[in-house]
Amino acid sequence: MTLGELWGQTGEWLKGTGPDTDIIMSSRIRLARNLAKYPFPHWASAGQLEGIISDFEGAYKKTDYFKGALFLRIDELDSIEKQMLIERHLISREHIANPEHKAVLISEREIISIMVNEEDHLRIQVLQPGFNLHDTWKLADKIDEELEQNLEFAVSSDLGYLTCCPTNAGTGLRASCMAHLPALVMTKQAGRIIQAISKLGMTARGLFGEGTEAYGNFFQISNQVTLGHSEEEIVDSLERIMKQIIEQENTARNSVFANQRLLLEDRISRSLAELKSAKLISSEEALNLLSIIRLGVDLGIMKGPDRNMLNDLFIQIQPAHLQKKEGKRLSAEERDAVRAEFISKKFNIQPIL
């Protein structure tokens, strides 16, 4: 795969397939791993960081998972490309802050990505569409096992996998689901649920991870604790919590549909009208409107557009993706204009309602 092919495709996790994909957009597993012979990235010399990159390159090429994968050095990308990788959920914001001696490996359909020299030497991510935590964990586990045959990871028999920050020690595992909860937000129940989640050792964040707002009614829900519970236990408890959230969202959707039908249709029609005719639109505003359209499609109030196109739009309207399409840097206002035009075109050709 080339960089151009990457930008041209839709990541697997946006395909809108998989179980309960109307509410759970994607499931993600992240494993933090470090090589025993080097200091952690922030404490390592330039030479050691390069050693980590080349050890990892040697190891991943011996596995079966990365045929046709793309291995990128972050310092060789321009600023728009770096931002695009973040928008595609392939790397973190922290990974581009100091791009020297950092890299990322991306599998062909963007299901697997491995950041090299982020906070830990390796951050293995597996990202799948729909509510699919167990399969996602199984794949991450296999990749970990294959890499481990050629890399010696920092571990202790008491504390498990040793990580740069003690908050990740033990399993090094972060499991998360991206949930679309418009009806819970509409019925003002989302806050209560997020509070309850945090009491159970889980946390909720926005669409783009740590420190971001829940734009477009998307919530990323993940485990906090990594030590003292097995990987299966962690995945199981997140799965159980997500099942309850799905049930609550469905109940709220049914209630809104049954009791406030006209109000709901009004919001959907207005959202559609804005998306079709706005001349300036920010990404937050667009996400919030698209979220309502998505709900309309899920509830069968609207016939189209399909979920695949809507999911892809969530990424295509992000600032760097827009700038790549235009082939130049744009100011915030220029982006809002380009975004409005792009969205309006998409919606005006779709047969809707």
Next chain:
Amino acid sequence: MICQVCGKNEATVEFTEIIDDEVKQLHLCDGCAKEKGIEMEQHFSISDLLAGISGLDDKPSGEEPPLKCGKCGMTYTDFQKIGRLGCGECYDAFKKNLLPLLKRIHGSTRHIGKSPKEIDETDGKKKISEAQELRQQLQRAIDMEEFEEAARLRDRIRALEKKAKDKP
């Protein structure tokens, strides 16, 4: 409303900032909010929080030299400042202070779950003396507030030490 930072663009984000117990509400545009977001991360990084709670466990140590990792050279004071460890060996070097911290973060100090295959076979990376192993178990029992188990372990360590002393 117009962004309160640049005074040019439309404010799209409501931002609450808390500095020294003072709550400030700001209305920001897209761009300024992003910049603020980055600032905010630096203000309230997980490192600061960790450094904060790790300090709670810092008892005045008298003349004891600060703990230092023999492999990467990081001191416990470094860790308290940056909230990140220097290498895997630091966990061992700072064990005394890290175990209570891990307990506070995770509610546990014992990994349950997968380990690399080799570790399972050789049971840990290095052989340690029986007394050392017992002391580690003792620390763990104390951390877990299992005091009966702790007392039992303490007696076994004393017996071992007595045996070592009695040897010519």
